[in-house]
Amino acid sequence: MGKLLCDPTAVAETFQTSSPTVTWREPNAATLEAVDLVDQTLTAAAGTTWDDVIGLEDQQRRLLSKLHAKGVLWKHPSEHGSSVVFRLSHGGDVSTDGNCLFTASKKAMAREVDARDLRKRTVKRFLEDLGSAKEEERQMINEVIKNMYSPDLRNGWGVHVVQEVKLLAKKDERVALDSAIEELVQLGMQRELVAESIYKERCIPVNDGSSWAKYMSISGSPDDEYDIVTLQYTEEGLLSVDENREGRAAAFGDDIAIECLATEFNREIYVDVLGWVEK
Template sequence: MGKLLCDSPVADNFQASSSPSVSWRETTPPPLDTIEAVDLVDQTASCITEVTTWDTVLGLEEQQRRNLQRLHAKGVLWKHPEDESSPHGRSVVFRLSHGGEVSADGNCLFTASQKAMMATARENDARELRKRTVMRFLQDFGSAKAEERGMINDVIKHLYAPDLRNGWGVHVVQEVKLLAKKEERVSLDSAIEELIHLGMQREIAAESVYKERCLQVDDGLSWAKYMSISGSPDDEYDIVTLQYTEEGLLSVDENRNGHAAAFGDDIAIECLATEFKREIYVVQAHGSDGMVDEDNCVFFLPHRPRSQICEPPFFLFMKGTGWCGGGADHYEPLIAHPSSFVSSEKVAMVL
């Protein structure tokens, strides 16, 4: 599953510090002649895997399906953003196909990215991609200026420890993420039972104990601990989720089996982009509930690396929903079939 910032007044306040525009360290693109030329077509053509046609993808409305079929038939034009030496320099047309279903286990950003990159090596499996994402974040966050770290902390706090006094004009339900150490679950349960014996309702007791004794995800270091969680028994922490409505506590997801994984968010996508030195485009296809006309129901949300771009982009897919401009909560892979440059007038979209 995934988490994107919504297109909303609240999110707008943080848009300057959310992917893809966040720059945790000042970087100046190197001169073009220092970047090794990449034969984009030859590099990826040999890696094409079996894909699913848009006709057979479940859960799509006709307006979504028609636009996605058009993307595959005509392709999207991508040009290396740092190559201004010629109008057609290092330009590639990608024809986008669905890369198949991936498990909705919370690891879908990394599983889908693995498939979208057509990576088969063991070092690029989904769990390893998660680790590399977190390590990239910690390296860049640690070398950032204090002002930049503060900006990132604010975004993380907004996403995972929101101010429950505000935001209700945008969200019906808001979530607070907490991290419970696996080795402390027995003592946490004992503390909850003590409050219950004193007459407190179980959910209120659990909320009180977890908020007092668990780690809140509200800054860069706690985000790294959170994003490291894959739902494996080897994880150091379990994710506890408190859900609130404007009236107060709605539910407590205690995740007693420890199967919940940290959903990939915009920050994680940008870290992946930086780690692999390539752009990542999240392609959202909205249905009729998205209040968009058919010609505008497909969105390309770019996430650029915080360094030079040395590889072609890869693409992830989201079936958009109407409740929020930020899209759905599940990533799927797109397979980008490269072909030679054609006139920009003949492609479905220019990125």
């Protein structure tokens, strides 16, 4: 996954520019595909190319190299004629866990900052914005969150093969939850079905702004208040229960988190998803 971070305004807390920016050359009615919009004399000086990055599939490498060569146009939302081309460059590797958005952003920072602190600031920004939103906006946000993490399993199968339901289990209640599950298993009930029932009954569903804030605060640290429990379903029914007994699962930064992180630092963040790269 590649990330572009660009600076539309000058603020004190800056992201480090990972590659040169150049003025956009208008294509004059030609398609963007057919026009080279980036001064290629700068490309040679940009440093590490995508050909040097290990762990990429050939198709991913071609797409990233093309994006690097062509650039991405950013136009100022209010200043007419003000535009910049940003080039996607490799800024370093990050682990493919739930903290990747925040560790990638940490690498892009011009100063030392902790990835967990970025996560906390993202959640704080979300709660502040949610608190100042109109009731209609809050309802819309809650609906988006519910669709992502507590979907209606009667729908969506034309798009998804597997759907997930996220639940939050308090760390200090895990022993009690395990005991309740084990008690029913001893009576001859199937463990996964028992676990599904107990977790759905006693854990917090991620289905609104308040529960999203709790969920997005989870970094997979022993200091987290909650553990993430994931129920996976196919159209036929329950597929698996990820109980996350060791509490190491972290909440992946979603579109809401990206927007809040960008707002917190007064930035535009573009995410180019080409698939996770396992190393």
